[in-house]
Amino acid sequence: MPKGAELLVSALENEGVERVFGVPGEENLDVLEALRRSGRVELVLTRHEQSAAFMAATHGRLTGRPGVCLSTLGPGALNLCTGAAFAHLGAMPMVLITGQKPIRHSRQARFQIVDVVAAMRPLTKLSRQVVGAEAIPTLVRDAFRVAQEERPGPVHLELPEDVAAEEVPGAPLVPPHPVELPVASRAALDRAAAMVRAAERPLVMLGAAASRPRLAAGLAGFVRRTGIPFFTTQMGKGTVPGGTELYMGTAALSERDHVHDAIDRADLILAVGHDTVEKPPFLMGAPGGPRVVHVGYTPAGVEEVFFPHAEVVGDVGPSLELLADRLEGKLPNAGALLPLREGILARIRERAEDGRFPPTPQRIVHDVRGVIPEDGIVALDNGMYKIWFARNYRTRMANTLLLDNALATMGAGLPSAMMAAILHPERRVLAVCGDGGFMMNSQELETAVRLRLNLVVLVLDDGAYGMIRWKQAVDGFADFGMTFGNPDFVRYAEAYGAKGHRVARTEDLAPTLEAAFAAGGVHLVATPIDYSENKRVLVDELRARGSSAGKP
Ligand SMILES: Cc1ncc(C[n+]2csc(CCOP(=O)(O)OP(=O)(O)O)c2C)c(N)n1
Numbered sequence: 001m002p003k004g005a006e007l008l009v010s011a012l013e014n015e016g017v018e019r020v021f022g023v024p025g026e027e028n029l030d031v032l033e034a035l036r037r038s039g040r041v042e043l044v045l046t047r048h049e050q051s052a053a054f055m056a057a058t059h060g061r062l063t064g065r066p067g068v069c070l071s072t073l074g075p076g077a078l079n080l081c082t083g084a085a086f087a088h089l090g091a092m093p094m095v096l097i098t099g100q101k102p103i104r105h106s107r108q109a110r111f112q113i114v115d116v117v118a119a120m121r122p123l124t125k126l127s128r129q130v131v132g133a134e135a136i137p138t139l140v141r142d143a144f145r146v147a148q149e150e151r152p153g154p155v156h157l158e159l160p161e162d163v164a165a166e167e168v169p170g171a172p173l174v175p176p177h178p179v180e181l182p183v184a185s186r187a188a189l190d191r192a193a194a195m196v197r198a199a200e201r202p203l204v205m206l207g208a209a210a211s212r213p214r215l216a217a218g219l220a221g222f223v224r225r226t227g228i229p230f231f232t233t234q235m236g237k238g239t240v241p242g243g244t245e246l247y248m249g250t251a252a253l254s255e256r257d258h259v260h261d262a263i264d265r266a267d268l269i270l271a272v273g274h275d276t277v278e279k280p281p282f283l284m285g286a287p288g289g290p291r292v293v294h295v296g297y298t299p300a301g302v303e304e305v306f307f308p309h310a311e312v313v314g315d316v317g318p319s320l321e322l323l324a325d326r327l328e329g330k331l332p333n334a335g336a337l338l339p340l341r342e343g344i345l346a347r348i349r350e351r352a353e354d355g356r357f358p359p360t361p362q363r364i365v366h367d368v369r370g371v372i373p374e375d376g377i378v379a380l381d382n383g384m385y386k387i388w389f390a391r392n393y394r395t396r397m398a399n400t401l402l403l404d405n406a407l408a409t410m411g412a413g414l415p416s417a418m419m420a421a422i423l424h425p426e427r428r429v430l431a432v433c434g435d436g437g438f439m440m441n442s443q444e445l446e447t448a449v450r451l452r453l454n455l456v457v458l459v460l461d462d463g464a465y466g467m468i469r470w471k472q473a474v475d476g477f478a479d480f481g482m483t484f485g486n487p488d489f490v491r492y493a494e495a496y497g498a499k500g501h502r503v504a505r506t507e508d509l510a511p512t513l514e515a516a517f518a519a520g521g522v523h524l525v526a527t528p529i530d531y532s533e534n535k536r537v538l539v540d541e542l543r544a545r546g547s548s549a550g551k552p
C-alpha cells in the first residue's frame with residue numbers, strides 16, 4: 001500500500017512538477033524516499049530555505065505554474081516565510097510543503113514545534129495541515145488551483161511525519177484541466193472605450209500583472225492596434241515586445257521624474273494590470289488629475305493614491321482585444337503625448353557613457369544592456385541600483401528584467417537568477433546585487449556551481465547599505481550606521497568553485513561581463529560604483545524641476 005509521502009509525490013507528478021527546492025529535515029524523510037523512487041521529480045538542495053522559496057516563486061513568476069519548495073518543521077519552515085511573503089506580494093504561484101512532528105502521538109514533547117500553519121496564514125493565500133493520507137491527492141490539486149488562479153500566490157501544506165508514513169489503500173489523483181477566465185462584460189468595455197475615445201491626451205500604463213506569462217501577445221496587440229503611448233511600472237517593464245516606439249519610460253519614482261512630464265499631462269490613463277503592492281507609479285488625487293481606467297484580472301483596490309474611475313475586469317488579454325475592437329481607428333488623439341517621448345528618453349540616457357571611475361549607475365546599466373541580448377534575463381536584488389535599472393534599462397521582451405517592487409526584499413536576486421538559468425539554459429542570465437543583498441544569500445553560489453549553471457553575478461561594491469544611506473542623507477540625517485567591510489569577492493567566488501573578477505577600470509566592465517558569459521559557468525564580477533549620482537540626479541535635478549514639473 002502506498003504511503004502518504006508517495007501519494008504526495010504522485011500528486012506533484014500529476015501537476016507536471018519537475019523540481020522541488022529545499023532543505024529536508026527528519027520529518028521529510030518519507031517524502032525524500034518517495035522523491036528518490038519517483039525519479040521524475042528532481043530534488044534541488046539549497047543552502048538556505050529562503051533561497052529555495054525565492055527559486056520556487058520565480059519558477060511561478062516565469063512559467064505561470066507553481067514552483068514547489070520543501071522544508072522541515074519549525075526552523076526550516078520559518079526560513080521559508082520571507083519567500084512566502086515575496087510570492088504573496090509579488091503574485092507568484094508557489095506551493096510550500098513543510099514537515100511536522102507526528103500529530104497523533106509524539107515522543108518528542110514540544111521539541112521544535114511552532115504553529116507553522118498559523119505563521120504562514122498571513123503570508124499565503126491558503127495554509128493548511130494534511131491530517132490524513134487519503135486526502136493528499138485532493139489537497140494537492142486544490143493547492144495548485146488556488147496558487148495558480150488570479151491573483152496568483154503561495155499556498156502552504158503542512159505534512160506531519162505520521163501522515164507522510166501512513167499506508168493507505170490509495171486514493172485517485174485529480175487530473176488538472178485548463179480553465180478559461182471570464183472576459184470583461186460588454187457594459188464595462190463600452191464604458192471604458194467611450195472614456196478613452198473622449199480623451200485628448202491618453203496614456204497606457206502597464207503594471208505588475210501585465211507581466212503574467214499568458215498575457216504577452218494580447219498586450220502587444222492592444223498597444224499596436226490603438227497606438228496609444230505607454231509607460232510602465234517597475235514590475236510592468238518589458239511587457240510589450242515590439243511596440244517600443246510607443247514606450248515613454250518607467251515610473252520608478254512616484255513623482256517628479258522625467259516620465260511624469262507625460263503622466264502629469266495625461267487626461268486619461270488606462271492602467272493595465274496595476275497592482276497596488278507596487279510603490280505608486282504616480283499619485284492620484286491632485287486636482288485636475290487624469291481619469292483612470294483599471295484593466296485587471298481582479299477589481300482595483302481603493303487606496304489613498306489609487307482609486308480608478310472605471311474598471312474592465314476579466315481575462316486581460318482577450319478583454320484588451322475586445323477593447324481594441326472598439327478603439328482601433330477611432331482615436332485621433334492617440335499620439336497626443338508622443339512628442340514628449342524623445343525629450344524624456346534623452347534625459348534618461350544622460351551620462352550613460354560617462355567614463356569616470358568608479359562607474360556611475362547609468363554607465364553600469366548601459367554596459368549591462370550592451371552584453372545582454374534581447375532575450376537575456378537580468379534579475380535584481382534590492383538596493384539603490386534598482387531605481388537606476390528601472391528607469392534606464394530598456395526591455396524588449398516580457399520578464400527579462402526581474403525585479404521585486406512588492407516585498408522589495410534583499411537576498412532574492414541570486415536565487416531568482418538561478419531559477420531563470422535553470423529554466424532557460426540557452427539564454428544569458430545576470431544577477432545584479434548590492435554588496436549588502438548579495439551577502440544575504442551568497443552561500444547559494446555553491447548551489448549554482450553544483451548545478452553547473454551558466455550565470456554571472458554582478459556585485460556592486462559600495463561597502464554600504466547604499467539605498468538607506470542615500471535616504472538618510474536626503475532626509476537630512478547624519479551619515480551613521482550604514483557601512484561595513486566586504487570579503488575579497490574574487491577569492492570568495494573562488495572558494496565556492498566559481499570564477500571571480502574585479503573591475504579596476506570603467507572600460508573593463510563590459511569586456512569582463514562579456515568574457516564571463518562567453519566562458520560559461522558561474523562568475524562573480526565585482527565593481528565599485530559611484531553613488532554620488534543618486535543625490536545629483538534623483539534629488540537635486542528632479543527637485544529643481546519642482547513638484548509641478550510637466551504640468552500643462
Ligand atoms: C531583507 C531586507 N532587509 C532590509 C531591507 C531594507 N533595505 C532596502 S535597500 C537596503 C540596502 C541595500 O544595500 P545593498 O544591497 O548593498 O545595495 P546598495 O543600495 O548599497 O546598492 C536595505 C538595508 C530590505 N529591503 N530587505
Ligand SMILES: [Mg+2]
Binds near residue numbers: 383434466
Ligand atoms: Mg551596497
